[in-house]
């Protein structure tokens with residue numbers, strides 16, 4: 018049996034980690050401040066879809 022390939026490819030930009038929370042420190046209240054950085058390529062999905070053939074042809 019051949020191994021099945023996944024339907025969607027993992028985004029090469031974020032390598033499958035589309036949302037990264039960056040800790041910026043703590044507020045005077047003691048709360049953690051985090052920034053959520055979403056991958057601009059896959060829009061936070063972690064996978065990339067293949068463009069439709071029509072779009073690819075239109076670019077030529």
Ligand SMILES: [Zn+2]
Pocket residue numbers: 028029030031032033034035056057058059060061063064
């Ligand atoms: Zn991505």
